[in-house]
Amino acid sequence: xxxxxxxxxxxxxxxxxxxxxxxVSELMEELKGIAAETIGELGLDVKAHFVxxxxxxxxxxxxxxxxxxxxxxxxxxxxxxxxxxxxxGKAIAERLDSYQLAYAExxxxxxxxxxxxxxxxxxxxxxxxxxxxxxxxxxxxxxEWVNEHLNGRNDEVRLLKRFLKGINAYGSEIYIRGFSGYLxxxxxxxxxxxxxxxxxxxxxxxxxxxxPGNWLKRExxxxxxxxxxxxxxxRPLVVIDPVDPRRNVAANLSWEKYGRLYFKARTFLKExxxxxxxxxxDGIGSYLRELRERGTHLLTLLFEKPDLIDDVLLPQxxxxxxxxxxxxxxxxxxxxxxxxxxxxxxxxxxxxxERIERGRVRIRPGPEFFTERALDFYAKxxxxxxxxxxxxxxxxxxxNVVDVVLSLLEKNQVPLGKNLREAIRGADVLVDYVPHELxxxxxxxxxxxxxxxx
Amino acid sequence: xxxxxxxxxxxxxxxxxxxxxxxVSELMEELKGIAAETIGELGLDVKAHFVxxxxxxxxxxxxxxxxxxxxxxxxxxxxxxxxxxxxxGKAIAERLDSYQLAYAExxxxxxxxxxxxxxxxxxxxxxxxxxxxxxxxxxxxxxEWVNEHLNGRNDEVRLLKRFLKGINAYGSEIYIRGFSGYLxxxxxxxxxxxxxxxxxxxxxxxxxxxxPGNWLKRExxxxxxxxxxxxxxxRPLVVIDPVDPRRNVAANLSWEKYGRLYFKARTFLKExxxxxxxxxxDGIGSYLRELRERGTHLLTLLFEKPDLIDDVLLPQxxxxxxxxxxxxxxxxxxxxxxxxxxxxxxxxxxxxxERIERGRVRIRPGPEFFTERALDFYAKxxxxxxxxxxxxxxxxxxxNVVDVVLSLLEKNQVPLGKNLREAIRGADVLVDYVPHELxxxxxxxxxxxxxxxx
Numbered sequence: 001x002x003x004x005x006x007x008x009x010x011x012x013x014x015x016x017x018x019x020x021x022x023x024v025s026e027l028m029e030e031l032k033g034i035a036a037e038t039i040g041e042l043g044l045d046v047k048a049h050f051v052x053x054x055x056x057x058x059x060x061x062x063x064x065x066x067x068x069x070x071x072x073x074x075x076x077x078x079x080x081x082x083x084x085x086x087x088x089g090k091a092i093a094e095r096l097d098s099y100q101l102a103y104a105e106x107x108x109x110x111x112x113x114x115x116x117x118x119x120x121x122x123x124x125x126x127x128x129x130x131x132x133x134x135x136x137x138x139x140x141x142x143x144e145w146v147n148e149h150l151n152g153r154n155d156e157v158r159l160l161k162r163f164l165k166g167i168n169a170y171g172s173e174i175y176i177r178g179f180s181g182y183l184x185x186x187x188x189x190x191x192x193x194x195x196x197x198x199x200x201x202x203x204x205x206x207x208x209x210x211x212p213g214n215w216l217k218r219e220x221x222x223x224x225x226x227x228x229x230x231x232x233x234x235r236p237l238v239v240i241d242p243v244d245p246r247r248n249v250a251a252n253l254s255w256e257k258y259g260r261l262y263f264k265a266r267t268f269l270k271e272x273x274x275x276x277x278x279x280x281x282d283g284i285g286s287y288l289r290e291l292r293e294r295g296t297h298l299l300t301l302l303f304e305k306p307d308l309i310d311d312v313l314l315p316q317x318x319x320x321x322x323x324x325x326x327x328x329x330x331x332x333x334x335x336x337x338x339x340x341x342x343x344x345x346x347x348x349x350x351x352x353x354e355r356i357e358r359g360r361v362r363i364r365p366g367p368e369f370f371t372e373r374a375l376d377f378y379a380k381x382x383x384x385x386x387x388x389x390x391x392x393x394x395x396x397x398x399x400n401v402v403d404v405v406l407s408l409l410e411k412n413q414v415p416l417g418k419n420l421r422e423a424i425r426g427a428d429v430l431v432d433y434v435p436h437e438l439x440x441x442x443x444x445x446x447x448x449x450x451x452x453x454x
Numbered sequence: 455x456x457x458x459x460x461x462x463x464x465x466x467x468x469x470x471x472x473x474x475x476x477x478v479s480e481l482m483e484e485l486k487g488i489a490a491e492t493i494g495e496l497g498l499d500v501k502a503h504f505v506x507x508x509x510x511x512x513x514x515x516x517x518x519x520x521x522x523x524x525x526x527x528x529x530x531x532x533x534x535x536x537x538x539x540x541x542x543g544k545a546i547a548e549r550l551d552s553y554q555l556a557y558a559e560x561x562x563x564x565x566x567x568x569x570x571x572x573x574x575x576x577x578x579x580x581x582x583x584x585x586x587x588x589x590x591x592x593x594x595x596x597x598e599w600v601n602e603h604l605n606g607r608n609d610e611v612r613l614l615k616r617f618l619k620g621i622n623a624y625g626s627e628i629y630i631r632g633f634s635g636y637l638x639x640x641x642x643x644x645x646x647x648x649x650x651x652x653x654x655x656x657x658x659x660x661x662x663x664x665x666p667g668n669w670l671k672r673e674x675x676x677x678x679x680x681x682x683x684x685x686x687x688x689r690p691l692v693v694i695d696p697v698d699p700r701r702n703v704a705a706n707l708s709w710e711k712y713g714r715l716y717f718k719a720r721t722f723l724k725e726x727x728x729x730x731x732x733x734x735x736d737g738i739g740s741y742l743r744e745l746r747e748r749g750t751h752l753l754t755l756l757f758e759k760p761d762l763i764d765d766v767l768l769p770q771x772x773x774x775x776x777x778x779x780x781x782x783x784x785x786x787x788x789x790x791x792x793x794x795x796x797x798x799x800x801x802x803x804x805x806x807x808e809r810i811e812r813g814r815v816r817i818r819p820g821p822e823f824f825t826e827r828a829l830d831f832y833a834k835x836x837x838x839x840x841x842x843x844x845x846x847x848x849x850x851x852x853x854n855v856v857d858v859v860l861s862l863l864e865k866n867q868v869p870l871g872k873n874l875r876e877a878i879r880g881a882d883v884l885v886d887y888v889p890h891e892l893x894x895x896x897x898x899x900x901x902x903x904x905x906x907x908x
Contacts (some may be wrong), residue, residue: 358808
């Protein structure tokens with residue numbers, strides 16, 4: 001298949017059907033009505049705006065979560081906005097199927113309606129960047145800007161998003177640090193098309209700055225300040241937000257994720273294939289065979305997943321894995337890599353180890369030989385010698401990594417994510433074995449499938 | 455056996471017999487005659503002095519090496535003393551059985567006569583410390599001082615020396631750093647007897663200073679300077695030389711060797727036994743069984759012993775063992791201890807290792823992903839991923855410690871003693887096996903027999 005054929009195949013899958021479009025439009029109309037009615041009943045001066053990929057018509061087929069922003073007048077005090085916004089969100093959600101509270105900078109309502117997730121988010125009704133007061137206020141401006149500038153290239157955005165998902169570089173969450181939807185849209189506006197973006201990854205990196213709002217001319221002082229700050233923070237890209245000269249749209253983009261696009265774009269253009277967009281279901285291999293071939297070992301800690309959102313849980317899992325890596329290295333167990341995640345109600349830490357047993361003899365220093373304590377030490381230990389002024393002995397030590405891990409956890413010598421401490425201390429510790437539901441995870445981890453670019 | 459019985463048994467062994475005494479006296483008479491005659495023939499103004507344990511009658515039975523010092527007038531220029539001293543030594547030695555040159559601060563002659571080693575050492579005929587010009591000049595003064603102060607306690611010195619030898623704390627050589635004969639004599643003079651010394655090891659350490667020459671009164675300034683310097687150098691003891699206030703007789707005594715006396719004296723006084731003086735021939739155990747029981751491994755480098763004296767060879771062997779220890783630790787092989795030495799014409803380094811194989815997979819960093827070299831790296835390696843800006847790959851690495859050692863030596867990555875480099879680079883590298891003549895060494899090393907105090 002050549003590039004055109006591939007793109008056409010991908011579009012068949014990512015472009016919403018007429019049916020889906022109709023369903024979504026009706027849903028939005030209906031929600032708009034419910035919102036207006038509720039606002040009226042509560043006697044509020046609030047405008048309801050749809051934002052996000054649905055409002056921009058850049059959503060992927062089947063992926064149509066709704067973001068409904070409830071915009072309060074600028075003069076509303078922040079406390080009042082939080083309180084009334086939440087009240088309004090709840091009142092709207094009462095008329096939908098179900099809801100729960102969620103937390104970002106402010107609390108908001110996450111409802112479900114006719115099988116679709118609907119976020120009801122209070123914000124200020126800003127006209128431009130000077131009005132921005134909370135992190136979410138820009139969303140309305142972003143939606144307007146994209147709708148003004150995309151000029152019908154919506155499917156190009158869909159292609160780019162699907163490509164980024166396929167190569168595991170999509171998502172601006174703090175635990176992902178990839179490309180956001182808005183950043184994808186800006187890149188398509190800037191480079192004209194999906195292929196235009198792919199062909200520009202080297203140029204983009206070298207130019208460093210993308211300024212679609214022309215802020216460097218319009219607000220040189222502010223824009224230069226942003227540029228300087230972001231360059232100093234060593235970001236791969238500085239994309240000055242076309243709706244706010246103070247912000248780098250790519251501030252959360254990591255070098256790793258940029259590097260994935262960089263290499264994958266290059267290889268796609270050389271040898272295009274559908275696999276970049278839809279990687280074949282991997283994980284069919286055996287993790288046990290991987291372990292045998294690599295001559296390494298797999299240590300897995302399996303524990304009850306605390307009831308936390310991913311934004312909180314995943315960074316804490318990473319912190320815990322890193323803590324365990326350091327603690328084990330100090331104990332003489334070299335760690336080649338780690339992975340974390342959860343499956344159903346159980347979370348896991350996986351570490352690949354060079355070995356799972358260590359030498360039986362360990363040297364232990366004691367007190368200086370001429371002290372009171374030295375006599376104790378001498379009496380208590382079977383073998384004693386002197387180095388410098390100090391007595392030493394040797395001890396048979398815990399040999400297996402499982403005993404070492406349990407002892408480290410018991411003695412509180414592993415830095416763990418604060419909400420995970422209890423759970424991890426009660427973890428099952430498995431060596432070279434994982435339960436059925438983690439077999440695929442183990443295989444992907446040992447092959448570094450998620451992070452490798454080759 | 456009680457202490458008296460033990461001491462009496464030891465004395466039977468260490469006190470020279472009448473026969474030995476007669477042999478030694480005759481030998482000394484004869485040598486004195488030969489020396490006088492040779493001095494006369496060469497027309498020199500030199501006095502021949504016997505020094506050392508023979509001259510002090512503190513030698514152990516069977517251990518009667520002779521030190522004959524050739525004392526030149528103080529006004530002799532140093533160059534002349536060296537030249538004429540060596541000439542005289544050779545002329546004397548020509549009349550004995552055989553000789554060779556040896557080197558300390560000055561060259562001297564080491565001869566053999568009737569099965570006894572005879573050192574012929576040129577020195578100045580000093581009257582007191584103010585005259586001392588070379589390191590050996592004090593020996594005559596030492597001999598005089600001991601003979602004046604020992605008051606018949608010669609056997610007490612023999613007991614102490616034998617004890618120190620038995621517990622492996624005797625010998626002032628730079629690679630031993632134990633008690634010298636002269637220091638043993640001073641301690642007996644100070645504490646009155648062998649048992650007096652043993653009972654004073656704690657007191658001695660706390661008082662720190664021994665000043666049998668009363669220099670702190672007689673030459674307070676000089677003696678305080680010595681004291682200050684030696685305390686700052688953190689010596690276990692400061693024994694101001696009764697013949698020279700500038701010198702600490704215990705300057706070369708290490709904390710380790712002092713610690714051995716400290717602990718062994720204590721345990722001897724509690725549970726006296728002949729073993730302290732004459733440890734049972736150890737080394738009857740199997741090093742292979744030790745390895746099995748300890749769960750560790752023995753790495754031995756065996757190579758041709760360069761033709762060097764112990765003073766030069768042994769410190770270089772130690773340096774090389776330490777260098778290898780550090781290099782192996784960096785490579786992931788934990789070293790639990792090391793030993794060095796030689797047997798016949800072959801020298802060895804032995805290291806006890808936690809393991810002899812290491813994991814097959816090793817992470818290797820590559821260039822930054824957006825560089826020219828990154829494309830090479832990407833093309834060349836089978837697995838590639840990005841961390842930060844950098845590409846990484848994993849490699850199968852040399853697994854066995856032997857390959858690692860050979861590769862380290864080849865790449866010159868082990869700091870070695872400078873006269874050993876060539877020899878060690880051509881060493882045989884053995885794992886968990888030593889040739890017959892090193893079996894005992896291996897056993898003693900693994901059991902830490904030479905350094906343990908319990």
